[in-house]
Amino acid sequence: MSAEVINGKDLSYELKQEMKEEVNVLKHKGLTPHLTVIIVGDNPASKSYVRGKQKASDEVGISSDVIELPASTSEEELLQIITELNNDSTVHGILVQLPLPEHIREESVIVSIDPSKDVDGFHPVNIGRMMTGEDTFLPCTPAGIITMLKSKNIEISGKHAVVLGRSNIVGKPVGQLLLNENATVTYCHSRTNDLKAFTKQADILVVALGIPEMINDTHLKEGAVVIDVGINRLDDGSLTGDVDFDRAKEVTSYITPVPRGVGPMTITMLLKNTIKAARGLSG
Ligand code: GUN
Secondary structure, eight states: OOOEEOOHHHHHHHHHHHHHHHHHHHHHTTOOOEEEEEEESOOHHHHHHHHHHHHHHHHHTOEEEEEEEOTTOOHHHHHHHHHHHHTOTTOOEEEEOSSOOTTSOHHHHHHHSOGGGBTTOOSHHHHHHHHHTOSOOOOHHHHHHHHHHHHTTOOOTTOEEEEEOOOTTTHHHHHHHHHHTTOEEEEEOTTOSSHHHHHTTOSEEEEOOOOTTOBOGGGOOTTOEEEEOOOEEOTTSOEEOSBOHHHHTTTOSEEOOSSSSHHHHHHHHHHHHHHHHHHOTTO
16 A cells, blocks of 8 residues: 655645635734734744744734743743733734743743633643533644544544654644544553554554654554654754654555645644634634
8 A cells, every 4th residue: 555645735735825815804804813922032943933933924914923032031021921912902812932941831821821812722721622622722733633634534533543642732632632533542652561552553643752753664554544743853954754754655545744744734723723813712
């Protein structure tokens, strides 16, 4: 079997065309969705992600601004800025780029964001809503993964989905979203004994381990769907996923590449959440 590749870049392009139309309609009604991104310190990877978020916002007509703060910013100062943004009715979405400097507690910052502006879907209120299956802002990478599966009409209901990784941003929520779609979900992580015994059973395997090319054909069941969330930079500067793409594609039915896979979908879902925030949560 040779897999069909789910190209996240192409799917993102299509979704962005649709969102452009939606934003135009809102603009004609006098409403321009606005995203404010806060970045603390000068982590080069974070800066590059933030530039990507601004560029994508521009592409669909969402206005955005970036508040750049020095690494020495105190938690109190950051919370004060977030309070001002919470109270600013022209700001619809607030995103604090992670990671933060060590002296700032991530949890305090996340809970300080008004849940109705939490376009990352990281606030405990929104996580709770996701768990009960209510309409809310879904975390972007997990939402992007479900959108990719649905774009190919891949059946989720009744399937065994195995998630490798248990981060708050990807692993845990993607398992929950797959459960919401009626999959049977197994979580594996760095302490799992006999990983292969689980991966071999997966109809849908989501890999978010952060270990380059850790998963290959020997881990997979014939016909499995493989979603690779890993983005690893190799010594030669090239990017690779957590899955050995060339080997895995020989046994899978569908597979996502790296780059041009899940990565572009994450930003696209952020745009979707920002439009949702501008409309009001139920919109
Ligand atoms: N850092 C890495 N990924 C993300 C993300 O999705 N949102 C935020 N706020 N920070 C990140």
